[in-house]
Amino acid sequence: MKQPILSVTNLRTSFHNNGAWTPVVRDISFDVAPKTTVAIVGESGSGKSMTALSIMRLLPGGNSKVEGSISLAGKSLLDLPEKDMRSVRGNDIAMIFQEPMTSLNPSLTIGFQIAEALMCHRNMSSAEAEAEVIRLLERVRIPSATTRFHDYPHRLSGGMRQRVMIAMALACKPKLLIADEPTTALDVTIQAQILELIRDLQEEEDMAVLFITHDMGVVAEIADRTIVMLQGEIVESGDTAAIFANPRHNYTRSLLSAVPKLGSMTGKSRPLRFPVVDQETGIAAEPAAGIDTVDAARPILEVKNLTKYFDIRKGVLRGLTGRVHAVENVSFSIQPGETLALVGESGCGKSTTGRSIVRLTEPTSGSIHLAGEDILRTGKSSFRDTRKRMQMIFQDPYASLNPRMRIGESIAEPMIAHATETPKRARERVGELLKSVGLSADVYDRYPHEFSGGQRQRISIARALSLGPELIVADEAVSALDVSIKAQVINLMLDLQERLKLAFLFISHDMAVVERISHRVAVMYLGEIVEIGSRADVFGNPQHPYTRRLLSAVPIPDPSLRVGKRRLVNDELKSPVRAVDYQAPVRAFNQVGRNHMVQEWGAEWA
Incomplete structure (x- = not known):
């Protein structure tokens, strides 16, 4: 077996809150070997990104604590002084984040931002760094790389900005690449290009990849081994093919059952609900019969x-x-x-x-x-x-809900503005709408930040339904x-x-x-x-x-x-x-x- 590039043993990450330490990652262990991709999967809040930030030692020092062992090619990262750790970041470990626009400085050209890392870590001159950056941009398949060197981030598409982030990450030829949801916000064609690019570069550089995602389709496409996390703990790990063929934990089964599979609707003429998995038994209930509600009368x-x-x-x-x-x-x-x-x-x-x-x-x-x-x-x-x-539901429910208004007031507002209901009846109607989208009427007085992303989207749907x-x-x-x-x-x-x-x-x-x-x-x-x-x-x-x-x-x-x-x-x-x-x-x-x-x-x- 290959000597692992990264070895994590009994990692425990805690935050200080209300006078006590609260663990958010609990006693997780795994290895990542050269030319191997290990995927950490799980839903928001499972501890995936916190694990990556712990490895990079990017958590705030005052109220966070990382315990256990993190070794990079035999070197203990938790024992390194901060000055030495800065040298490790970029040189030995590189990280790609989910949203490249928040990772790139909008006031600096993309060429300068990549060249800065080369001049800092590899002691290149400005001219040498520019030549190397153009080579890197060509390598990640950015057309007209010489011209693009002088472009600002806003002039590139999302896919091209993510390629710039990959070029920056690979500039110093790291031993380990940590990719934290690098394709979640990208179109399917751009996602496929980025995954193909990471595979190619991994093969050329003998690089280890730790890939963090909630997309099981991407996991199946790229990962050699898979780690499934839930509430800060590993609930299942092993060979990717084995986990997909025979998931043992109920949570893994629920994740896999919820993945839309292209081609699964062959032979079916109507939309079909997803099967619902019982979290305790792991048994998937068959979806209800296909839905056929189309009225062939005059188009709406x-x-x-x-x-x-x-x-x-x-x-x-x-x-x-x-x-x-x-x-x-x-x-x-x-x-x-x-x-x-x-x-x-x-x-x-x-x-x-x-x-x-x-x-x-x-x-x-x-x-x-x-x-x-x-x-x-x-x-x-x-x-x-x-x-x-006619009403509209937007992609980001947090941006479409007023953070200063209680969610009940947000749902009631259209009814009151259009005078379809009295304020008293509007409150009763809000309770009915909340129940219709699977929420309790008791949450009327809570604010948007108190809900998960999925719950906020249900609230947005309830608001869209408020006017019938x-x-x-x-x-x-x-x-x-x-x-x-x-x-x-x-x-x-x-x-x-x-x-x-x-x-x-x-x-x-x-x-x-x-x-x-x-x-x-x-x-x-x-x-x-x-x-x-x-x-x-x-x-x-x-x-x-x-x-x-x-x-x-x-x-x-x-x-x-x-x-x-x-x-x-x-x-x-x-x-x-x-x-x-x-x-x-x-x-x-x-x-x-x-x-x-x-x-x-x-x-x-x-």
């Missing part, structure tokens, strides 16, 4: 030729220099009780489409009919009544949630749809979740719909090359099906910025099945 929503441009103005006189073509001639309809999923990568125009429909963003042109009423011709005062019939809408636009409503919480929220949405005949526009980049929840799917690229049809048609017979690219990038949550190197496209999504006089071409669509339409494509997809 009809969108025709929806277009949204954002003007770009520069100079002292703020002259018009171009336009961002965010949404370009988009058309679709949604029936009562139906879920239409709008999918694509960041920047494709999904969210702008959703915001335009509820008029949080005013469209440039086109028409939007809600139950036959053209809502773009409705005045602002009249639109207040229309808004009651017929249509809900869910913009990445489950993207930031842990896998089991995600399954619970999706089951809740399907329950509500079945009971209330709700129509959903479900905006997402998670193809496996979309397959589970949707009746129909529309695929967007650069502001345009390139393919639209039933979920079975789009997933079972994808026609457009971009749809195939999205589906091929989805990680498969089964180590036994792990394939070799994928053929991935590493290009960024093209820019939607156009000249002022640009006229969008008229697109032709081919019908390849009943209600399955595909946009004709040119040589750029060959």
Whole structure:
């Protein structure tokens, strides 16, 4: 057996609170060998990131305490003076964090930030560091690396910023790379590229990788060994394939049962709830029968030729220099009780489409009919009544809830503002809504920070339901949630749809979740719909090359099906910025099945 690069024995991390030490990581032990990837998995609060910060000794010294043994290539890290530990960080151990924009200094160019580490740790001159940075940027597949050296972080996409973080982490050729949720916020295609890149660099450098995630699909794709954590303790560990084939702990079973598996809906024409696992017995209850609530009557929503441009103005006189073509001639309809999923990568125009429909963003042109009423011709005062019939759920519930308002007041506010209920009746109605989303009416007087992410999203759903809408636009409503919480929220949405005949526009980049929840799917690229049809048609017979690219990038949550190197496209999504006089071409669509339409494509997809 290879000598481990990292050896952790009886690690115990505690914080001082109210005069006592409270342990948050309890007596965990594991090894990471060269060229080996060990994944630590678990939901928020399980102690994953705290373990990584303990290894890096990045916890605040005054109120934290790390005990046990942490050895890097035989060197005890807990015994090192802080000056020597600073040399270890970056040189011997590097760390990639979840959100690169908060890790990069927005006021410094990306080239300088990487070069700074080289000059500090490897004593390079400025010219030598610049040459090495350009080589590193090329190595992590950033195009035009020489030009990008002088770019600021905000000018790069999320995927490219994460590549910069990887280049920075690898600059000093570390023995160990700690990757803390490095792909959670990324589109599925970018995620696949980052995972492939980490694998390649690991092989070239004999590097050990400690990969922290809650995504079991990513674990199956990349990890040799897996550690499952719950409430600060290891509840199961071992070979990844063995854990997936025969999970022994109930918590591991519940995690795996909640993972949406692409292809699991083959042969099923309706959305299907996730199975619910009993935490005590580990037994998964079979999901309820497929949901079929679609009303074939008049569509609740009809969108025709929806277009949204954002003007770009520069100079002292703020002259018009171009336009961002965010949404370009988009058309679709949604029936009562139906879920239409709008999918694509960041920047494709999904969210702008959703915001335009509820008029949080005013469209440039086109028409939007809600139950036959053209809502773009409705005045602002009249639109207040229309808004009651359609609501929006946002990706980050904490950002969409007022932190100074009790959650009961937040849910009651729309009813009182629209005078649909008296204050007394509104409080009673809030209790009913809280129960309908699986919360107790007793939490009325609590504040948003007192709830978990999944509970806050349930509160946002309750608020969206407060006015009895017929249509809900869910913009990445489950993207930031842990896998089991995600399954619970999706089951809740399907329950509500079945009971209330709700129509959903479900905006997402998670193809496996979309397959589970949707009746129909529309695929967007650069502001345009390139393919639209039933979920079975789009997933079972994808026609457009971009749809195939999205589906091929989805990680498969089964180590036994792990394939070799994928053929991935590493290009960024093209820019939607156009000249002022640009006229969008008229697109032709081919019908390849009943209600399955595909946009004709040119040589750029060959």
